Amino acid sequence: MSWRAASGLRPWLLQRLSAVYLAAYLLFSVVVWVGGVADFHHWQAWFAQPLVNAASLLFLVALLGHAWVGTRDILMDYVKPVGWRFALLSLFGLAFLISLGLGLRGLLQVGA
Amino acid sequence: MQFLIYRYDPDDGREPRMQAYELDGFDAGAKLLDALLRIKAELDPSLSFRRSCGEGVCGSDALNINGRNGLACVTSLAELAQPVTIRPLPGQPVIRDLVVDMSQFYHQYRAVKPWLTVHDPAPETEYRQTPAERARLDGLYECILCGCCSTACPSFWWNPDKFRGPAALLQAWRFLADSRDQATAERLAELEGPYRLFRCHSIMNCTDVCPKGLNPTRAIGKIKQLMLKHLV
Numbered sequence: 001m002s003w004r005a006a007s008g009l010r011p012w013l014l015q016r017l018s019a020v021y022l023a024a025y026l027l028f029s030v031v032v033w034v035g036g037v038a039d040f041h042h043w044q045a046w047f048a049q050p051l052v053n054a055a056s057l058l059f060l061v062a063l064l065g066h067a068w069v070g071t072r073d074i075l076m077d078y079v080k081p082v083g084w085r086f087a088l089l090s091l092f093g094l095a096f097l098i099s100l101g102l103g104l105r106g107l108l109q110v111g112a
Numbered sequence: 113m114q115f116l117i118y119r120y121d122p123d124d125g126r127e128p129r130m131q132a133y134e135l136d137g138f139d140a141g142a143k144l145l146d147a148l149l150r151i152k153a154e155l156d157p158s159l160s161f162r163r164s165c166g167e168g169v170c171g172s173d174a175l176n177i178n179g180r181n182g183l184a185c186v187t188s189l190a191e192l193a194q195p196v197t198i199r200p201l202p203g204q205p206v207i208r209d210l211v212v213d214m215s216q217f218y219h220q221y222r223a224v225k226p227w228l229t230v231h232d233p234a235p236e237t238e239y240r241q242t243p244a245e246r247a248r249l250d251g252l253y254e255c256i257l258c259g260c261c262s263t264a265c266p267s268f269w270w271n272p273d274k275f276r277g278p279a280a281l282l283q284a285w286r287f288l289a290d291s292r293d294q295a296t297a298e299r300l301a302e303l304e305g306p307y308r309l310f311r312c313h314s315i316m317n318c319t320d321v322c323p324k325g326l327n328p329t330r331a332i333g334k335i336k337q338l339m340l341k342h343l344v
Contacts, residue, residue, distance in 0.1 A: 008310035
């Protein structure tokens with residue numbers, strides 16, 4: 001068995017690993033935000049720091065990867081007709097790609 | 113005591129229905145199977161259900177009892193809320209009354225090749241195991257294949273043809289964990305893909321209902337770990 005053939009293990013592993021990162025990032029964010037974010041400029045300066053910016057980028061990718069595996073799992077469980085499943089998978093895939101684009105644009109603008 | 117029992121006879125052309133029965137005078141410590149046997153003997157000989165050993169060893173009388181899968185023979189009447197609602201195992205084709213067609217369940221069980229596979233020549237006397245190696249099979253070999261776990265699993269309801277189900281996966285791990293078995297790679301490869309093993313989302317209905325107190329969810333987790341170990 002190879003990684004290429006591991007069509008069940010790979011998504012499962014992706015979901016597990018991304019979950020760990022999401023939890024860590026969210027905990028970190030909550031601590032920072034409870035500590036106090038004064039205003040928009042403060043917020044912008046915070047996300048402009050290279051490390052925070054990179055961590056947030058990774059968060060975005062992890063979040064969408066995690067959501068993609070979960071959505072795919074739900075659709076595989078509940079949506080049997082192939083046409084419907086394909087349509088819904090495409091719809092969610094597109095929505096996630098657009099979210100990724102928008103998120104990337106925002107973060108890179110702040111970081112630049 | 114009041115009972116509400118699922119009735120269906122494919123030959124009488126009627127829709128499935130719930131039928132009420134009332135029966136009293138049970139001994140202290142009587143089990144649900146005692147009640148079913150008395151209902152059949154005293155009230156309604158047409159009621160159909162499976163049973164054999166009557167003491168939680170054969171696994172024939174798995175039923176959905178007050179919404180929860182269990183064995184009628186080890187479920188005490190005293191612990192059940194009334195009316196005791198009895199349905200066949202969920203998600204399986206009903207043959208008649210409480211008797212379901214378990215073909216898919218057995219198909220998935222056979223598919224994991226639940227027997228020892230050894231490529232080396234057989235030893236002259238016997239296969240040897242250390243006590244520690246033997247101990248790894250505890251909590252796995254005790255399964256009686258009653259089907260309570262797999263038929264309580266939503267993933268098995270939605271994909272009974274593709275997902276192996278907790279009972280078969282527990283047995284898959286029972287042979288993967290066996291020090292004498294030499295087919296680890298083949299067994300793991302057979303379980304790969306998005307459906308056979310990975311439809312399990314670890315909701316643990318299986319572990320919750322197992323009348324033998326086994327933990328298929330843990331076994332499934334161990335298979336995933338072993339798969340990962342084989343790849344990295």
